Amino acid sequence: MKTTPLLQEFILHFGEMGSRWGINRTVGQIYALLFLSSEPLNAETITDALGISRSNTSMGLKELQSWNLVRLKHIPGDRRDYFTTPDDLWEIVRTLVAERKKREIDPTLTKLRELEMQGPAGDDYAEARIAELRELIEMMTGFYAELDRLETDRLVKLMTTGRRIAGLIDKTGGVIPALAKRK
Amino acid sequence: MKTTPLLQEFILHFGEMGSRWGINRTVGQIYALLFLSSEPLNAETITDALGISRSNTSMGLKELQSWNLVRLKHIPGDRRDYFTTPDDLWEIVRTLVAERKKREIDPTLTKLRELEMQGPAGDDYAEARIAELRELIEMMTGFYAELDRLETDRLVKLMTTGRRIAGLIDKTGGVIPALAKRK
DNA sequence: CCTATTTTTCAGAAATTTCTGAAATCTCTG
DNA sequence: CAGAGATTTCAGAAATTTCTGAAAAATAGG
Known part of the structure; x- marks a missing residue:
């Protein structure tokens, strides 16, 4: 060697x-x-x-x-x-992200849900904060799941779309109409 | 307490x-x-x-x-x-991601560029692999920079667009025409 | 420019993680 | 199914990280 x-x-x-x-x-x-x-x-x-x-x-x-x-x-x-190691670097990245999510995020998401299940604990601020954190993590993992679902070439395209990303969402905060209609 | x-x-x-x-x-x-x-x-x-x-x-x-x-x-x-801690959870997430990028990714990107600068090392496979890895990291950090540039409400909108993400990119792999034209 | 209070530093103790060598286990092959 | 080769396990050693108590440094108020 x-x-x-x-x-x-x-x-x-x-x-x-x-x-x-x-x-x-x-x-x-x-x-x-x-x-x-x-x-x-x-x-x-x-x-x-x-x-x-x-x-x-x-x-x-x-x-x-x-x-x-x-x-x-x-x-x-x-x-x-x-x-x-796999030849395909994207495969490596996907694995890495999936594993880190599993190890670093999922256990916490589970714990937050558990804590919420335990019902009112007499600390409104903490409870609200936990709920908010749980929602945010759910949103982010949901977005990740969407991206992970894309075939690699589309993912690459999306990532290299560059400055236009901002344009994907219109000023009113909604998806632009032309898109909403596409199947 | x-x-x-x-x-x-x-x-x-x-x-x-x-x-x-x-x-x-x-x-x-x-x-x-x-x-x-x-x-x-x-x-x-x-x-x-x-x-x-x-x-x-x-x-x-x-x-x-x-x-x-x-x-x-x-x-x-x-x-x-x-x-x-900041009230705004998104601010926390942005900080966290930025810091982790700085600590976990940037040093490696720098190192990869250094290695490439050192010129041919007589190992074509390794050199190609390093270049490919560097390009991939650049693409991902570029995408991150785009997302980070979005105001939070747009970011949330993008992330909750859900299934439609796939539709943002058309089958030929390009940005859909309607979008490309938007300023 | 003292003094009381708060924060930081730091050397060593404690805890944890990583690494090794030896032994145990597994698994092919003749 | 014996035995050679390959891999894994694991107890303790080594290295690293974390934590503490004591001392030093910083800071505001008088």
Whole structure:
């Protein structure tokens, strides 16, 4: 496994960013290595390339699999597991967003609903604040669900529509009429 | 500072979620407390309500201020600092997204550009992958910038447009003609 | 420019997370 | 179904992060 300076720097960066992204250094590094590798890699190759223990590699790969961020491949005549990242970057982004939503938002949404179910707690301000937060999260996750439903090329188109986004909604705050009529 | 079961549970939840959100338990709890409090609170009140040390409160507040998530208030005739969260939840969301972008995405975008500047590194696949990732991040941050530019009521309208989002982009992948013409 | 009050800093303690090596488990293949 | 190879588990070590108490610094009011 030749590791160019480019690869090296990219790996170190992902390792450092790991903690901000909610993963640890090793997991970030393993991901970085796989991301830039044109070929699937096995655990031993990763272990050697990163200079970590074999068990750490195993745990890191397990973590990446729990995030659905790596794919398992097999090479004929070789019993070892090989790992890759998807070729399609949009697939990666979709996975990442879906997983972060699941881990960072859904539990809170559930908790807010629970708290509301428990009924009046004698603190009107807090209750209103919780309801408002729940509604806002529902709105945002609903919007996300809509975007997630789009095929990638449409999503790209929407995102690159640029300045015109503002125009998608008319001044009165409604969807523009021409749109409302479209099927 | 009366702390109802509702408040208690909310605070504990935010404390537990803290690590997933990239803050620590104390910071999460302080924020939760301020978020549900109709009145600004001073450091001592927070310290007592959460049962933590005064210095920990100080550090937590400093951290929240670095995130721009709390506002400092003063009460006439009282020299202590009082803290609140903004009333407007959208303001909070905007701040949160902006800060996370700054901490989690911008450094990587900078690094990717740096790596590209360093010129050919003899690994075509890795170079192409890095360029592709950089382009994708630029597209997404550009889209974010567009949305961030919208006034809140338009943003809400856009987000609640629901199923019609898909219709904003026509089948050929372009913006629908009626829209393209609008100023 | 004191003094009382409030806030911040910081070194070390406590807690948590990450990492390792060794052993256990799994799984192909002959 | 034995055994070689591959992977996972896990207890403890190492590293990192969080928290505290004490001391220092900042600030307003007299």
